[in-house]
Amino acid sequence: MAVVRDEQVSVRSEDEVVRVRQFAREWAISLGFGLVDQTKIVTAASELARNTVIYGGGGTVRFQALNDGPRRGLRLTFEDTGPGIADLQLALKDGYSTGTGLGLGLSGAKRLMSEFEIHSTPGQGTRVAVTRWK
Amino acid sequence: MERIPILKMGRYLLVTIQVDMHDRLAMALQDDLMEQIRRHHAEGVLIDISALDLVDSFIGRMLGNIAAMARILDADTVVTGMRPAVAITLVELGLSLTGVRTALNVERGMELLDTAREERETGDGRRQG
Amino acid sequence: MTDGAKSALPSLLGRYDKEILEEWVKLQLASDTHRADLVTERDVRSESQRFLEATRTAIANGTDIRTPEWNDVKNLLTEISQSRARQGFSPSETAMFVFSLKQPLFGRIRTELAKDPAALADATWAATSLIDRLGILTMEVYQKGREGVIQRQQEELLELSTPVVRLWDNVVAVPLIGTLDSARTQVVMENLLQEIVNLGAAIAIIDITGVPTVDTLVAQHLLKAVAAARLMGADCIISGIRPQIAQTIVHLGVDLGDVVTKATLADAFALALKRNGLTVTKVAAVSSGS
Numbered sequence: 001m002a003v004v005r006d007e008q009v010s011v012r013s014e015d016e017v018v019r020v021r022q023f024a025r026e027w028a029i030s031l032g033f034g035l036v037d038q039t040k041i042v043t044a045a046s047e048l049a050r051n052t053v054i055y056g057g058g059g060t061v062r063f064q065a066l067n068d069g070p071r072r073g074l075r076l077t078f079e080d081t082g083p084g085i086a087d088l089q090l091a092l093k094d095g096y097s098t099g100t101g102l103g104l105g106l107s108g109a110k111r112l113m114s115e116f117e118i119h120s121t122p123g124q125g126t127r128v129a130v131t132r133w134k
Numbered sequence: 135m136e137r138i139p140i141l142k143m144g145r146y147l148l149v150t151i152q153v154d155m156h157d158r159l160a161m162a163l164q165d166d167l168m169e170q171i172r173r174h175h176a177e178g179v180l181i182d183i184s185a186l187d188l189v190d191s192f193i194g195r196m197l198g199n200i201a202a203m204a205r206i207l208d209a210d211t212v213v214t215g216m217r218p219a220v221a222i223t224l225v226e227l228g229l230s231l232t233g234v235r236t237a238l239n240v241e242r243g244m245e246l247l248d249t250a251r252e253e254r255e256t257g258d259g260r261r262q263g
Numbered sequence: 264m265t266d267g268a269k270s271a272l273p274s275l276l277g278r279y280d281k282e283i284l285e286e287w288v289k290l291q292l293a294s295d296t297h298r299a300d301l302v303t304e305r306d307v308r309s310e311s312q313r314f315l316e317a318t319r320t321a322i323a324n325g326t327d328i329r330t331p332e333w334n335d336v337k338n339l340l341t342e343i344s345q346s347r348a349r350q351g352f353s354p355s356e357t358a359m360f361v362f363s364l365k366q367p368l369f370g371r372i373r374t375e376l377a378k379d380p381a382a383l384a385d386a387t388w389a390a391t392s393l394i395d396r397l398g399i400l401t402m403e404v405y406q407k408g409r410e411g412v413i414q415r416q417q418e419e420l421l422e423l424s425t426p427v428v429r430l431w432d433n434v435v436a437v438p439l440i441g442t443l444d445s446a447r448t449q450v451v452m453e454n455l456l457q458e459i460v461n462l463g464a465a466i467a468i469i470d471i472t473g474v475p476t477v478d479t480l481v482a483q484h485l486l487k488a489v490a491a492a493r494l495m496g497a498d499c500i501i502s503g504i505r506p507q508i509a510q511t512i513v514h515l516g517v518d519l520g521d522v523v524t525k526a527t528l529a530d531a532f533a534l535a536l537k538r539n540g541l542t543v544t545k546v547a548a549v550s551s552g553s
Contacts, residue, residue, distance in 0.1 A: 218456035
């Protein structure tokens with residue numbers, strides 16, 4: 001599998017969340033995803049970007065265009081050095097919410113993307129990688 | 135900070151969401167709406183989202199909150215103009231906008247508000263026509 | 264390959280190109296895989312000649328067809344293979360074009376190297392493995408071509424989704440036809456939702472009379488479409504449910520929730536009209552000649 005395009009941007013504020021959405025849309029379009037798939041990708045990106053800012057204290061997101069044989073995909077990796085998630089199982093449960101609402105963020109993003117991977121260490125941070133294949 | 139304009143349309147209020155919503159803007163909108171409902175004794179709220187190309191759980195929660203708060207102030211809420219791609223994604227997301235009525239456009243939304251009010255009035259008989 | 268054999272093939276082809284060509288063409292025309300209906304003698308001759316010439320040039324550098332020197336031969340074979348596929352040749356018939364070259368070639372090898380059995384064996388082996396590989400190449404080209412056709416047809420099938428029709432003010436219908444797979448159902452549903460917006464139709468009838476079987480996946484797609492329409496402010500009626508499909512749905516344990524279903528499109532349409540506050544009444548008959 002090859003990474004044919006790679007870019008990392010900061011996600012530290014509401015304004016940057018907006019920018020991440022725009023980037024996600026552009027990348028999805030350039031990879032040839034249809035409108036519905038674009039919407040799914042951008043919505044997942046919005047959820048995860050918000051989480052990174054609100055719960056992770058800000059972080060980064062990496063955009064990667066992937067080539068795996070004949071199929072092409074878009075991978076987004078969100079990373080922060082925030083408090084981390086103590087109970088992943090609970091956080092991934094549909095509709096789980098803490099305070100103002102981690103809500104459907106993680107489980108929602110998982111449902112919208114083809115692949116979902118999460119690593120989190122309490123006190124160190126969280127990394128969420130989602131991929132959508134065309 | 136910009137605030138989302140609220141238009142008075144007869145007995146109803148109309149809000150058109152066109153920009154990327156963030157926390158502060160959403161809170162301001164909710165505050166403004168409740169204030170306007172109270173001031174104009176509005177009977178319904180129309181939230182037009184035809185300009186939104188995505189609705190995530192944050193926006194979904196905001197819409198649900200507005201509907202719930204408006205209800206307490208005796209006003210119905212209808213969300214109009216949801217785009218197909220957004221609807222499909224919301225279904226996939228598993229986000230159910232419970233307590234939020236929807237209509238294809240503002241005109242239909244107003245008709246829906248008319249019928250909703252009628253049903254409630256004949257239903258609980260609190261208001262004699 | 265021994266040195267003797269190494270120079271044997273290229274020189275053979277060089278010296279006896281005309282004879283080999285003649286024998287080869289004759290063999291092809293006489294073979295039972297020859298398609299006189301699809302190709303003339305002149306075509307056979309010209310294709311064979313081009314192939315032999317290209318092979319003669321390439322073989323001077325060895326018999327490994329993966330080297331760039333063999334590109335011309337491979338391109339030529341690809342071209343011949345594709346054109347024959349288009350004309351309606353079976354893959355075997357096209358492959359025989361290449362394989363039938365063995366006989367005249369082996370014949371020459373036997374005559375020329377009769378006095379050197381080792382070289383004869385080596386040259387024969389070199390020739391046979393070369394021709395085998397080239398023959399396999401034609402099969403692969405054919406295969407890729409067919410896959411390309413299938414791919415294109417699949418894409419066309421996706422485009423060929425049934426249209427969404429407006430039955431009345433505020434009422435649209437989409438008749439689903441044929442076996443529904445994931446991709447196709449999604450395309451149809453997206454079209455339906457878009458037309459709901461375009462026409463401002465709050466009632467959508469999804470008719471599945473033309474769908475032979477419904478499995479869990481298709482049912483899920485239908486339910487998702489209904490849910491999406493609802494989110495937008497429209498409502499769906501599913502019609503055309505045959506008794507067998509009703510049985511399947513129950514057996515699969517699919518929960519239709521509160522989705523309204525009707526046996527026929529007509530019933531669904533009547534319901535749609537009713538929801539719009541309309542009824543159909545009979546107009547008094549106009550008497551003729553009064």
